[in-house]
Structures are given as structure tokens and as C-alpha cells.
Amino acid sequence: MKDTITDVFAALGDATRRGIYEQLLGNPDGQTATALAVAAPVSRQAIVKHLQVLARSGLVVARRDGREVRYFVAPNGTASASSWLLKGAEAWDRRVAKLESQARSNPRRRGTP
């Protein structure tokens, strides 16, 4: 399978795209590309492309309703990315804890001749 986590990060690594995502987060009923385009400084087609990137990375889902297509934030779309970040933070914390315990059991070693 393709690397989902990288795709999610890449999708959020663009200001316009993250703006769209935030916009959708605030709209439980979803929004159409056209509606998003009027608020954004770029064309509708640019928005559509961004929405496709967001959809491909699993951050957003599209639902057709008659002649319009509404986009919604997907549930748990950011879960994998989020847990990856958490894993990294935990690794860091473990390292700090280890250093601190070493310092406790062997105090003031730094500077002894």
C-alpha cells in the first residue's frame, strides 16, 4: 500500500489546502468547491484540485447531491499522522527521562577532573 502518513502530511503542507480543510472543519454540512472558491483567492478549478488531493489522502470525502458535490472532512483522517507524531514525541520523552535518571544516579559528574 501507498504510504498514507506521508500523503496526509504532504496534503496539509500547503497553506491553501490547509485553509480549505479548516473551512470544511467549520462546516458540518459540507461545502461545494464553488462555494469555497468565492472565499478563497484562487479559482474554482484550483480548489477542486486541492480537494482531490485532500480526498486522495483520506482527509476529505466527496458526496454528490444532485448537480452539486459537497465535500466533508473525513472522520479520523488525521489519525495515522497524529499517532506518528505522538510516537515521535514519546521517543523524545524517553530519551529525556533516561538522561535525567542518569543524572540523578550520578550527580554533578560534569566538570570533575
Place this chain on the structure above:
Amino acid sequence: MKDTITDVFAALGDATRRGIYEQLLGNPDGQTATALAVAAPVSRQAIVKHLQVLARSGLVVARRDGREVRYFVAPNGTASASSWLLKGAEAWDRRVAKLESQARSNPRRRGTP
């Protein structure tokens, strides 16, 4: 100020770069670009460029020691990105909670003629 969060996501939105970051996470003593390059499938200069991107986004710090430069993961480098993701997840949860409370106070409405 420049948008830090977007930079962090963009930096992690590349497989090679995230691999380097993971490599550094496992090395408390840091690693040089040359050392990282032997394990990676790309050239040293490519690694250096990636490290510069990671450094510019605040995920990594460089420390010169004699003739070599060691790279370390920065503490709390992912904090802003992480909290942004958390904020989004909370917004989602609030929406779900609201829907559920509505469903509770007005049960089985869906389907009534």
C-alpha cells in the same frame, strides 16, 4: 511571521525526509549528513538539502563539532503541528457529540412521514 505549521507538515510530507527524521529520532547523539547518506538511497548532497528543509521548519537542529556537523531532532519541533491536529480532532468530536445529543432528545425522527 511565516507559517510554521505549514512548513512542518510540508517537511514531513516527503518520504525521504521523514525517514531521515525517524533516523535522527533513534540517535540521541545525532548524526552527520555523510553518515545518513550511506544508509539512504540518495547522495549526501540530497540528504543535506533535506536536512536544511528540516532545520528551516524547526524539526532539526545542526551543531558543528570540529570538521563535522551533527544533526539532532529539535525538542518540541512538532508541537505546533501536533496541537493543530488535536484542535481539528476536537472540533470533529464536538460535532459528533452535538449530533448524538440531538438524536437523544429527538429519537427516531429519521423516517417519520
Place this chain on the structure above:
DNA sequence: CCTATGTGCAACCACTTGATTGCATGCTAC
């Protein structure tokens, strides 16, 4: 001093990407 190793810089290349414009298609409502 001289050599080996690690780093820095610059040019260069192919490919991707964010964005645009123009036009075709599809659905709704009158």
C-alpha cells in the same frame, strides 16, 4: 607539510505542482 575525510557551494536537469483559461457536460427550474 601533506593527505584523507567531511563539508559547502553552484550549476544543472527532469519532473512535479499550484494555478490559470477555455470549453464541454450535466442537472434544475421555469
Place this chain on the structure above:
DNA sequence: GTAGCATGCAATCAAGTGGTTGCACATAGG
């Protein structure tokens, strides 16, 4: 049916990006 709005598709373009190679510079160690 047909006018109007929303979407889809394609070509196009400039800028960015990941990657390479080649060479210059700096430093540690005999």
C-alpha cells in the same frame, strides 16, 4: 425545451523541488 448554474476535462505555464555531478574549502592526523 431552454436558460442558468455547478461540475468535469484538457491544455498550458511558471515556479518549485528532489536529485545529480563537479569542484573548492576546511580540518584532523600522521
